[in-house]
Each structure stands twice: as C-alpha cells, then as structure tokens.
Amino acid sequence: MPVFAPVGTQATVKTVTPDELEQAGATLILSNTYHLYLRPGADLIARLGGLHRFMRWPHPILTDSGGFQVFSLQDLRQIDEDGVTFRSYLDGSTHRFTPEKAVALQEQLGADIIMCFDECAEPHDRAYNEQALRRTHRWAERCRAAQRRADQALFGIVQGGIFPDLRARSAEFLTQLDLPGYAIGGLSVGESKDKMHAMLDVVTPLLPEDRPRYLMGVGSPEDLLEGVSRGIDMFDCVLPTRTARNGGLMTRDGRINLRAARYAEDGGPIEEGCDCYTCRRFSRAYLRHLLKVKEMLGLRLATIHNLRFMLRLIGEIRQSILNGEFAAFKQDFLGRYRIVPHAVRAEQKRNRMANRRRFKGQ
C-alpha cells in the first residue's frame, strides 16, 4: 500500500511540528543522515535517545545514507573504491563516509528504514554510470555486512542512470542480496518524466513482489499516480513543502500561485472541501497577505495545506486500490489536475538547482 514521506532534512519537516505532521496524516518521514551528521551530530542524537525521541516523532522514520548529498558536493569531495572524502560546507573540515560509516551513523540515528550507501551518478554519462554501478553494488554488500542492529530495515538502491540494461543489472544484483526493501535512485535529478517512466518499467518487474519499492526523491501528484501504476509503494519528496514556501498551493485542479493579485480579496479557503487546519481556519486573502509580506506563519500555513493535500491523495490512492478502482481514480484525477508545462519545467530546473544546493541544507 503506497505511502508518501514528507522530508524532514534537519530533524524537522520545515515549519511544522510533529503534531501538525500527524494531523496532516503523515505516517513516515525522511530525514537526512548527512545533515544530521554535521549538525547536531549522530552521536549526540544517539546519546539523547535517537532521532524519534530527539524530534518527538513517534512514527516511522527513514534515513538516507548521506550518499546523495556527499556526491552533490562536486568540488568538495573525492571518491575512491573504499568511500568518499569530503569537506564540510560549514567549516571546511574534512570528513569521510564509507558504507560502514553510513550504516553506523544510521544505526546511531535509529530510523526504522535505513539506506545503503550508493553512488548517485549523473544519469546521462554511460561510462561513469557503469563504473559507479559496480561501486554501488560492492558498497551494498558492505552495508549489509556492516549492519549491527536487527531492528532496522536496510534497503538497497537500484542505480544505472537512464540506461535500461544498467538498471536491469542493478535490480538483479540487489535482488540477490535479499534485502527487506528496494529503492530506485537517481531519478529525481531533472531528467524527463518519460525517461523516468521507462526506467520504472524496466526495474519494478525485476524486483521481488513481496518487498516495498521506494522511488527516491520523487513525488508530484502525477508522479504518485504514475509511480503507483508502475508498482511503486513509497515516495519521498520536498515538493509539497518547498512549493508551499514559494507560495504554490496544491489543489485538485492544479497548483495555484497564491501571490497572484486575483486572490487579494478572496475570502474562501485554499481548496473547498479540504480538511486541513489552514483551510478550516483561514482565507486565501489572509494567506496571500502573509506570503506577500514574508511572514513565517504564511509559510507554515501553506506547508500544512500542501502536506495534507499529498497525504490525502496517497490515502485516496490506497483506498482506490483496496476498492479495485485505481485505474479509474488515476484517470479521474489526471483528467482534472492541470499540469502547467512551464511550471513543471521550472520545477525540474529548480530541482536540479536545489539538488546542487541541497548539501547546504536549503
């Protein structure tokens, strides 16, 4: 049954409390090992009882391995067969991640689902992807061997860029490791939706039916529907929260930019029928005012709505599957949801830029 995980990079989903997350319907959140390793430190979080206790989130947490961020560091990192050496963007100090270190850090953080340390290569470079894939596979074996805690599910990550044969090789190799779950990585970095779908069509049939399949870093409304169609069970994405902070509010008819002048005197809620705190309490006009004058409350209220929108959607997807009506639900939803092509392109560009900046915690 598919789930959508909001992103809580620095042990907080930006602007909201755990209670607000729970009210929005979140069941799983993602947090970033790389950021928490740098600040406040995985050892400190361990001494304070682990990430759940530290941030007061009593429900499941997934941590990534730090690989994605470290490989985004470009000039600040050096890869070798054993791991990656990188400089902190905070103080220039030198650090080293290996598969064993990534697992040890994630054991200190204590998430429910942890990820193998992988090499996230530029998706269009075949030679580099071949080399990176071999490393990712060896590192997956080392991660499995390094695991000490029995209460965490270690997921493998299928890589291979936009190359179907590499993706297939990766899915087959990792399946042999008999891991409790499998992720598909490297598809959130700005490639076209068609390429992403093509890769999913290759990979998901090769993954075991009885293990969750997690599409990393992907999660627009249309991605959820297309992903579930192709056998994906888990998504995480900064889209609802980041879009909210840019004034983009999600509705069944598509995304609206609440900063637009036409909402200045609109006394209605963001979305009729939405049960989120923001829609129950405040008008579009008020939220627009808060966003225009850059009040933090506006960013929070927008975030709450978008989170609820995504979590309601994934809930309805689950229900439609239970009712055997997913195909009709998908068609209905996509028939109504207006995707603005230039907004999608802008979002993809923003994602690429954001991925570059991501290691800075922005």
Add this chain to the structure above:
Amino acid sequence: MPVFAPVGTQATVKTVTPDELEQAGATLILSNTYHLYLRPGADLIARLGGLHRFMRWPHPILTDSGGFQVFSLQDLRQIDEDGVTFRSYLDGSTHRFTPEKAVALQEQLGADIIMCFDECAEPHDRAYNEQALRRTHRWAERCRAAQRRADQALFGIVQGGIFPDLRARSAEFLTQLDLPGYAIGGLSVGESKDKMHAMLDVVTPLLPEDRPRYLMGVGSPEDLLEGVSRGIDMFDCVLPTRTARNGGLMTRDGRINLRAARYAEDGGPIEEGCDCYTCRRFSRAYLRHLLKVKEMLGLRLATIHNLRFMLRLIGEIRQSILNGEFAAFKQDFLGRYRIVPHAVRAEQKRNRMANRRRFKGQ
C-alpha cells in the same frame, strides 16, 4: 487588572497562529495601522470584515495610530501643522496621515481600542518636545472629533519626553478630553529605566483612576512589575517574540541564550514547571539544534515559550493583586530574576535600532 499585549504588526504575531496565542493566554494583541495601511490596505481589510475576521482573532485588538512608525521615517517624512506626508519604503509612493485619516484607518481596521495620532519626539530635546506636545494635544482633539464609530475606545497618548513638567502638562490636558483610556508614549525608545520610572511617577497620579493606563512599547518582566507598581494597567512589547527569534528564552531565573554550547545535550525543557507547548513537548537540546541550524520551527517554539512566560507572569501579577500580595510577589520575582546589565543595554540598543528600522516591518 494589568494585561500584556503581544505585538502582531502585520496582522500576525510573528510565527504563531491565533490558536497558539490563545493557548499561551493572550487576551489582547496589538497591530500596527501603518503596516496594515501599506499592505494589504485598511480598505481591503474592511471589505473582508475587519481585522478580527481577517486574521481570525476573536479577542480584543488594539491598533496604534501609525504615528510612531511615520515619525520613525526620518528623512522620508515631512511634518506640518495638519499632519505628516511620507514616502512608502516599499515603492517610494507618497502618502499622508492626519489625525482624521489615522482615526478613519483604525475604524476600517475595526480594533477594540484605537489610539490618537501623536507626534513621538526624540525624548531629550526640550524645544522640540514643547512644539510636538502642542501638536499632539491639538491632534488628540481632532481625533476625538473625527471618531465616527461608537464601538471603539479611543485612547489619548501622554508625551513630553523626559521632562516632568511637559509630561504633567500632557496628562492634565488629555484628562480634560475625558477619553476612555490613556497611554504613555515615547518611553520605549532606549532611555534609561530610571528616567522611565521618574516619568511614570509624574504621570500616573495625574491620570483618572477609573481609566486604563497603557505604557506603550514597554514590557520586559521587570518593566511589568515596576510599571504595575506605578499604576500601569496595559503593556505591549515585541520583547518576548523578538528575543525568542534571537534565541533568548525567558525563565524565572532570567533570560538564557539557548544557542550556548552548554545546552547541546540538555534533555530538559526550557523551564521546569512551564506549561507551554514547547516545554511540554521538546527538549532544550532539540530547540537549540533548531535555532543553530536556523529552522523556522525553532523560532516558533521559542516564541511560544516566551509568550507563555510573559502571559503567565502578568496572570500571576493579577492574582497577587487580588490576593493583596503584589508587593511581596514583586520582591520575590525580582529577587530571583537575574537581569544581566549588558544584556539590558544590548536590548536597549537593539530597541533603538529596531525602532529606526521598525517602519520596514522588521
């Protein structure tokens, strides 16, 4: 019975919802006419049903007249006998406030308590204060004459800088106008506490016993106690909220800077025994982490604590008055509350700077 009003400059007390304000114990909030006039516009708020409805705050609101901000504009404003012409810091456009306009705007906003348009002069310049005071008094008469709505209490503002005879003259003049309440202005702009107390000692005995006395823009914990001692009933201050956003957390033992390294692994609440949401839910270590990594949630959680601290304090002051034990309560509190002199001086300097920047909504 004394009340403390949190400041919601732009139709929001920064970072918190009306529900959170209510939970913290707020009964009255202040909002700024000048800011709301510029964005989103008092006419727009009127069309949407007034400020209470716009921001969903069903309890009392006080609006200032805009005078304080307009007079802070320095080079951007020109004063004449009839009013003030000023340029918008947003787009350079020219605007004009008169006593009549200030009342009309406040009638559009629809607060429960509205303020006379006054001239807030630099407190140490005798000649200027004499001139400004005459204008403030004439403007008070014009404000009273301009009032159209019968459901708003119009307060006069005693000015006169640091000059006892001017303060006395102002209190006597305004008392003759028989207004429903009186404010004491111009004492929040960085002058010494001794001077402030001396002015209160002159003014409050001259104001009618049966009307509320409001000390504008003042409200540290020690100010509340010293003010109540001297007959003040109402306070407003950005101190708890602004201090919170700088990482300063208020406790019965004094203010602590939660960014300090010694709180890094402190699993306790901000303040033992505090019933605020933050203290009931989160540790000092977690809040410190949020503040250190500049997460907005940290600013909100700190704000919630400081608001609750101030509102609990004013509640205890009220109770001690009812019990006839105010003097003992004051002595106990001040005996324990550690005022760090350099922090007070830094705060005063910050206030002066902030007052200069205030018109920018910061």
